Amino acid sequence: MDIWHYGFFTRAMMAGVLCGALCPVVGVFLVARRFSFFADALAHVSLTGLALGLVLGIAPGITTVAAVVLAAFAVEWLRQRHRFYADALLAAVMAGGLALGVVLVSKSRGFGADLTGYLFGSLLTIGPTDLWFIGIIFVLAVVAVTLLYKGLLAIALDEEYARAAGLPVVAVNAVFMIVAALTVAVAIRAVGVLLAGALIVIPVLIAVRLTRSFRGALLAAVGAGVILVVGGLHLSYALDLPSGPAVVLLGIVTLIGVTFYRRLVLRY
Amino acid sequence: MNIQAAGDAPSVKPPISFQHVSLHFGGNPVLEDVSLDINSGDFLAVLGPNGSGKTTLLKTALGLITPTKGKAMIFGVPAARFRRRYRIGYVPQKAGVFGDFPATVWEVVTTGRISRSGFLRPFSSQDRQIITDVLQRLGLEHLAARTVRSLSGGQRQRVAIARALVAEPEVLLLDEAAEGLDAPGEDAFYNLLAELNRDRGLTVVLVTHDIGAVSLRVRTVICLNRRVVFSGSPQECLENGKLAALYGMPVFVPSKWAGGREMQKPESERAY
Known part of the structure; x- marks a missing residue:
């Protein structure tokens, strides 16, 4: 039977395409800001949000998004004050978020069977409500990035220059942090806490090996993200693999292939 | 001489003005009681050894750093509150690097136009024409579609200047912008600045420790060592032993740069 006849697969594919397009944006x-671990740090903090929801009896989806957005602002605040230790701060936030989450989970009794899906994603179990959530975040993020593109580009290329030129760097960064945090929340639903950062970064690494402009890298990364998610889901179905790891492993293989292609064929 | 004591300023507000500016980082003084006015049309070099506060002076002038005491003004407005930033062009230290992420010369240079064109508004055809004109003027038009990371150091430096110029500034502040260029590249770089100053009336403020390369081109030199220890013409600076006092050791300036005057020291005492 054609897999497209299954509602769960159609929903998974729609959510996957939206995630695959959004995460690389x-x-x-x-990546241009050399802040790639940001997504991983937020993803780990999301465990704290989820556990808080379970402990306090609030819908975990709400506490997860709240925790990730708060963590995004905290990380940005710390980055502005301790530029030279930005990567170390991310490592500390990542570990702290995970540790606090595990402590809270140990005090609650509601996690159990969902843990694997949370850690590695569960696109194939996405329901209509999740799909709406992902769709709304996708539209918000695309509108925000389109409107702020000039400023985001200037800051990504040279933040100090953008400040000197009087661009509203703080405001642009604040909006971007919200967009990034919501994107991480979406990526967690698709590939899980442990692999969310990969879905955000790997398509970009593939794209920068094939393009020669920022806009080109952005568009190619979106294309790569969609192809990886769609391909990974098909692999997952065909080979009976967990969907999140299938998407990420396909991305790694593609990245290695593109790197060799650039070195051996394009020669640059 | 264009440097004036603060308080003697003419009726037109000077582009950059420092009034008794002091700055401390972690209790350590970086600038102490600096007062100076930089007037329109000047071509000025700020000299000083490492740690003398040159870059801090520039960032304070831009409003990126707030003084502990005193006032830094841009066109008569406190630097931190100055809004029409397009009037001040800035070429930061190591501006030629731009990271390894792929970005074309056009993309990098257009970011300099945002302060003039508006943050949310798309670039107009006039904006694009001005960007094209600047690229042509700096000999970069044939490189517009190239990635910046594929360019030479000299070409990247011109990209950084082009990014500052597309905002049509009245003042250009450059922070050790010639560092890393070879001799011909450095020569072309200083000639370009002199040309912009002469033809467009652009006020140029150059932070550097390369007295030899600038002494034939700039009209004014400020020697900085946390305080302004000298301001005047390059000739006065070279003749009066100000550089030796500034650097705390004898300074050799090749006779080519010293306008034919030999200021040679014994080899063992030379510093460049």
Whole structure:
């Protein structure tokens, strides 16, 4: 039977395409700023948000998004004050978020069977509500990035220059942090906490090996993200693999292939 | 001489003005009681050894750093509150690097136009024409579609200047912008600045520790060592032993740069 006849697969594919297109849009600006671990740090903090929801009896989706957005602002605040230790701060936030999450989970009794899906994603179990959530975040993020593109580009290329030129760097960064945090929340739903950063960064790494402009890298990364998610889902179905790891492993293989292609064929 | 004591300023507000500016980082003084006015049309070099506060002076002038004491003004407005930033062009230290992420010369240079064109508004045909004109003027038009990371150091430096110029500034502040260029590249770079100053009336403020390369071109030299220890013409600076006092050791300036005057020291005492 054709897999497209299954509602769960159609929903998974629609959500996957939206995730695959959205994650690299944020990823391009993070990689250009040399801040790639930001997504991973937020993803780990999301465990704290989820556990808080379970402990307090609030819908975990709400506490997760709240925790990730708060963490995004905290990380940006710390980055502005401790530029030279930005990567170390991300490592500390990542570990702290995970540790606090595990402590809280140990005090709650509601996690159990969902843990694997949370850690590695569960696109194939996405329901209509999740799909709406992902769709709304996709539209918001695309509108925000389109409107702020000039400023985001200037900041990504040279933040100090953007400040000197009087661009509203703080405001642009604040909006970008919200967009990035919501994107991480979407990526967690698709590939899980442990692999969310990969879906945000790997398509960008593939794109920069094939393009020669920022706009080109952005568009190519979006294309790569969609192809990886669609391909990974098909692999997952065909080979009976967990969907998140299938998407990420396909991305890694593609990245290695593109790197060799550039070195051996394009020779640059 | 264009440097004036603060308080003697003419009726037109000077582009950059420092009034008794002091700045401390972690309790350590970086600038102490600096007062100076930089007037329109000047071509000025700020000299000083490492750690003398040159870059801090520039960033304070841009409003990126707030003084601990005193006032830094841009066109008569406190630097931190100055809004029409397009009037001040800035070429930061290591501006030629731009990271390894792929970005074309056109993309990088257009970011300099945002302060003039508006943040949310798309670039107009006039904006694009001005960007094209600047690229042509700096000999970069044939490189517009190239990635910046594929360019030479000299070409990247011109990209950084082009990015500052597309905002049509009245003042250009450059922070050790010639560092890393070879001799011909450095020569072309200083000639370009002199040409912009002469033809467009652009006020140029150059932070550097390369007295030899600038002494034939700039009209004014400020020697900075946390305080302004000298301001005057390059000739006065070279003749009066100001450089030796500034650097705390004898300074050799090749006779080519010293306008034919030999200021040679014994080899063992030379510093460049």
